[in-house]
Amino acid sequence: MSLLMRASEIIKRPVVTLEGEDVAQIKDIIYADSGGQVGGFTLNGRGFLSGTLKTALAWGAVVALGPDAVMIRDEDALTNRDALIAEIVGKNGVGGGDVLGSRVLTDDGKDLGKVLDVVIEVTNEGRSFANVVGYEIEPAKNLGADLKKVLVPLPDTIAASGQHLIVPAAALDFVTNDLAGFGAAMRDFRERLAKAAP
Amino acid sequence: MKFSEAEGRKVVSTTTAETVGKIADYIIDPKQKTLAGIVLKKTSGNEDTIPWDSVDAFGEDAVMIKDDDVLVVPSGRLAELTDKSLREHEKLVLSTAGADLGKVDDVEFDPKTGALTALLLKDTTIDARRLLAAGSYAVIVQA
Numbered sequence: 075m076s077l078l079m080r081a082s083e084i085i086k087r088p089v090v091t092l093e094g095e096d097v098a099q100i101k102d103i104i105y106a107d108s109g110g111q112v113g114g115f116t117l118n119g120r121g122f123l124s125g126t127l128k129t130a131l132a133w134g135a136v137v138a139l140g141p142d143a144v145m146i147r148d149e150d151a152l153t154n155r156d157a158l159i160a161e162i163v164g165k166n167g168v169g170g171g172d173v174l175g176s177r178v179l180t181d182d183g184k185d186l187g188k189v190l191d192v193v194i195e196v197t198n199e200g201r202s203f204a205n206v207v208g209y210e211i212e213p214a215k216n217l218g219a220d221l222k223k224v225l226v227p228l229p230d231t232i233a234a235s236g237q238h239l240i241v242p243a244a245a246l247d248f249v250t251n252d253l254a255g256f257g258a259a260m261r262d263f264r265e266r267l268a269k270a271a272p
Numbered sequence: 273m274k275f276s277e278a279e280g281r282k283v284v285s286t287t288t289a290e291t292v293g294k295i296a297d298y299i300i301d302p303k304q305k306t307l308a309g310i311v312l313k314k315t316s317g318n319e320d321t322i323p324w325d326s327v328d329a330f331g332e333d334a335v336m337i338k339d340d341d342v343l344v345v346p347s348g349r350l351a352e353l354t355d356k357s358l359r360e361h362e363k364l365v366l367s368t369a370g371a372d373l374g375k376v377d378d379v380e381f382d383p384k385t386g387a388l389t390a391l392l393l394k395d396t397t398i399d400a401r402r403l404l405a406a407g408s409y410a411v412i413v414q415a
Binding site: 088090091092093094095096137138139140141142143144145198 | 366367368369370371372404405406407408409410411412415
């Protein structure tokens with residue numbers, strides 16, 4: 075089973091234990107693997123006056139990233155925030171992978187637009203993963219002036235600098251404007267890339 | 273039987289034949305998936321809770337207990353469970369997959385054994401065997 079969601083929808087989602095207690099809410103996503111995967115989350119406390127927590131949630135401690143809540147076993151699933159960020163960022167070589175605002179360029183030099191949101195696919199086959207599978211972009215003029223936001227599928231691995239994100243030119247053929255049709259477009263796109271590979 | 277159906281039902285002592293109080297609320301044990309006790313209103317003293325083990329019969333018209341000395345002020349395990357009311361503030365039901373299933377409207381139980389049989393939500397019914405926990409934020413059920 076897989077579930078597609080926007081990163082912005084995950085922000086503020088409550089973190090709930092299997093005992094039914096809400097212990098935190100998602101502040102931000104810590105990206106791993108050069109922005110290709112969700113490595114964990116920084117957290118805010120619950121309620122209006124509570125600020126950023128010193129604890130964070132590693133992806134490995136997540137029981138389920140659901141549409142309405144992030145489930146964890148118990149409060150012990152939370153770890154030290156700075157240590158977790160250091161661990162994840164240390165593995166990547168690059169910083170947390172904040173891609174919002176970056177320009178998406180095709181490998182043949184076409185500017186597709188500016189990244190507004192990140193599309194995440196959560197799969198629950200065996201071990202669960204949260205992969206970054208697409209970006210929602212504010213399209214550049216050459217994609218058509220009538221489009222407000224479009225979704226661009228991503229290959230398994232991409233080059234990202236914080237300034238630019240490079241996607242294969244073929245991604246342009248699989249651009250969709252809603253999340254419902256995006257799953258199929260993303261799979262077709264990756265299939266084509268796999269076939270094209272020597 | 274549903275929680276709502278028996279709410280307000282009188283509780284009668286078989287020794288004195290007097291009404292001891294009326295059902296106000298229920299204490300459940302989510303792990304055992306059973307009723308742990310009944311909370312009464314209109315009792316004469318501070319003791320307002322009947323542990324389930326002290327209920328002799330949960331009848332259609334009255335709940336029978338031996339005498340009003342089986343009433344207690346919840347302590348220990350029962351006090352802990354008092355916080356786990358299922359219907360308080362229309363508690364949210366979350367699956368272990370993190371999906372919001374709705375809010376608990378009512379609970380169905382077996383009046384003979386006290387076993388919970390189903391959680392009744394506005395649009396769906398959830399088998400009580402899926403119940404895992406009831407916290408201050410949500411009731412957790414197996415996805």
